[in-house]
Amino acid sequence: MTQNILIIMEDDFGDDGLVKMLDSWGYKTHFLLKTDTNKIPEIKPDLVIMDVQPDDPEAETIVNSLDSPTIYLPLVRKNSDLPSMTTYFEGAVSDEKLKFAAEMVVYHTQTSKNLRQNHETYRLVYENAPMAYQSLDESGNIIDVNQTWLEKLGYKKEDVIGSWFGDFLNSTHVEQFRYNFPKFKAAGKTSNIEFVMVKADGNEITVSFDGKIGYDSRGNFKQTHCIFKDITAQKVAENAMKESEKYYKTIFENTGTATIIVEEDSTISLVNTQFEHLYGVKWDEIEGKIKWTDLVTIQHLPKMLKYHKLRRSNPEEVPRNYEFDFIDSSGVIKNIFVTVAIIPETSKSLVSLQDITCMKVTEDTLKTTINEKDTLLREIHHRVKNNLQIISSLLNLQSRYIHDTDTLDVFKESQNRVRSMAIVHEKLYKSDNISKIDFGEYIQDLVGNLLYNYDIDPNKIRFNTNIKNIFFDVDTCTPCGLIVNELLTNSVKHAFPGDMNGQISIDLKDNEGTYTLYVSDDGVGFPEDVDYTNTDTLGLQLVTNLVNQLDGSIEIINKGGTTIKIEFKDFNM
Known part of the structure; x- marks a missing residue:
């Protein structure tokens, strides 16, 4: 970077030799008469060379306004009263001396400027660092804190400097600080030390400290340099995680069945107490050492391997529950009912086993x-x-x-x-x-028996049955069979006198547990002067009593023959 040099002369005869010489050394020169100081360039010079008397009042004004290092030509007094003037020469000035002086002044100026800038940069970073910083003396008193420290805890700097650090800790952590601070000084460094600090508003935060000891040139303790980060949210999350782990661990241990967690490679990674009892050894001989497939008999191993693979690729094709033969640590084979599920967002299986x-x-x-x-x-x-x-x-x-x-x-x-x-x-x-008896088949056999016993010509009397998928137990089937037998016998004997042909039908309908039985013929009809509820005929008496036994009802319909309608419920369903 090119440095700027301003030359101020006493008179107007000029000094082209000086300008050329400075230009040849790499400087950019600006020329000005003492009487034209109002024309000083806007750029601030890195060095001023003045060919005027040092005690000239106008010279003093110029030097004070520029606030730049100055070299006077040709002579400089060592006892000059001008505070901004620097004594470089005594006696006549040579080119070599002038070059050396210019380089030294410019170097000194640039170095000072850089130091000031670095100091400001450091201070800016220090005050605005995202990490809180503090420094303690040998007794644990606070020497310095940065702005982040103050903002985190809500204190003013004047309320903090000189105070003992333990005054800002939760009472349960004060003794921890007393115990750890001497160890910190002896070790020279510390890391991940947690404290609970009390904020100005009384609320508390959990912080984690890292620090080192600063020493003087003789190796003696000078001060601590520590930073801390607020880990309150992290601790809350950790505590919640611990509570969750404790909660699920309790459930895992107290499911009432042997429970394990199986990794994708079939390794058993976690077992509960019930599984220890089932297998016959303690958890430390199982976890991470035994594979799930080691517990399965050869007969069931192909099925288990297939399920284990499919459960991770196409779980809908794998049953959650099934049975297999389990081999315990003593070689005893046990029948096991197993329930398996994939733990969400993992490739691990949660397996519950019931002996x-x-x-x-x-x-x-x-x-x-x-x-x-x-x-x-x-x-x-x-x-x-x-x-x-x-x-x-x-x-x-x-x-x-x-x-x-x-x-x-x-x-x-x-x-x-x-x-x-x-x-x-x-x-x-x-x-x-x-x-259970298929009632339709039963009626078919009953009709066949009746045809045989009465030697009925099938061309004269035809039988039709319409009974599908109805099953009764013996307590319902027996009275129903006797009822049908009596009604069919009555139709065969009385419905078709002489050479009259006809048809007898048996229908049974199921209406959600209520059954309706129809026995009908197209014969001469039931005599109107006969009361079926009060008759001396054994058959009709038997029908009436059996219907009552079924807690049913009976109705006779005389229309185009005779239809007997009986409704009842199967109470043994």
Whole structure:
């Protein structure tokens, strides 16, 4: 950077030699007469060379107005009273002396200027640094703080300087400072020391200190240099995180089931106490040392590996719950019911394991017991059916010795009733479901039995049934079967006299648990002078009693034949 030199002369004869010489040394020169000081250039010169008498009043005015270092030519008095004048020469001035003097003055001026600028820059940075700064003496009293320190805590500088640092700490941290400050001085540095400081308004902040000791030229303690950062928000977050971890750790430990966390590479990274009991060793022998796949039998390993991979790529295709065989630390195989879920925003699995070995044993025992019970019930139904069949056969044998038509009809009707009950038990012991009977199939068998017993010509009387997907237990099926048997028998015997042809229909409708049974024929119709609720006929009495047993209702519709409508509910559903 080129320095500016202003030459002020006493008279107007000029000094081109001096100007040329200064220009040759690299300076930029400006020339001015003493009488033209009002024409001083706007630029401030780095050096003024004056060829005037030092004690000239006008010279003093010029020097004071410029406030720049000055060299006088040709002679300078050492005892000059002008404070801004610098003595460089004594006697005549040579070119070499002038060059040396100019370089020294300019260098000194630039160095002073740089120092002032550096000092101002340092002070500006110091006062506006984002980190709070403080300096303590050997007793812990505050020597200096920066503006950030004051703004953080809300104090005025005059209230802080000279005070003991412990006066600004929470009471629980004062003794901590007393204990740590001597250690800090002995070690020469410290870092990440946390204190709770009290602000001017009484609120508290948590801060973290880093610092070093400053020493004098002899190596003795001079002062501390410390900075701190406000970590209050960080501590709140850390405390919240600790509380959250404590909360979830408590849940993890007290789920009531063995629970583990499995990493993407199948390593078990965390276990709870229940899993220790399930596997048979302590957590420090499991966490980070055992893989999830080490606990699975070879039979179930392919499935587990497939699920583990799919759970991270396409979780919708993997069941959350399933069973597998688990191998504990002693090699014992246990039946396990497992629930697995991916922890959100991670590739880790949360796995809950429930030992169902005893449950499976109980389940197998129950299955065996149920199978034995089913076998026993089938045998009972088989024997009841056989006994009813024997009764039906006895009635049939006895009927061969009866020649009275009315008595023979009574025997046939009784035989049909017994047969209708026998069919129920036959259906039960042959069915896969020991407790339910397909009522439609049952009625088909009942109609077939009736056709056989009464030797009915299917071309004369046709039977239609409309019963689909309706199943009853034995308590509902038996009375319903007897009712249908009585109504069909009545239609066969009375609806189609002589050579009259006709049709008999059986329909059963299910309306959300309420059933409506229709038994209808297109015969001569039900006699209007007969009260079915008060009759001596055993069949109608039986129908009425069985409907009451089902807690149902009965209605006779005489229109184009006879339709018997019965409504009831299946209370055993």
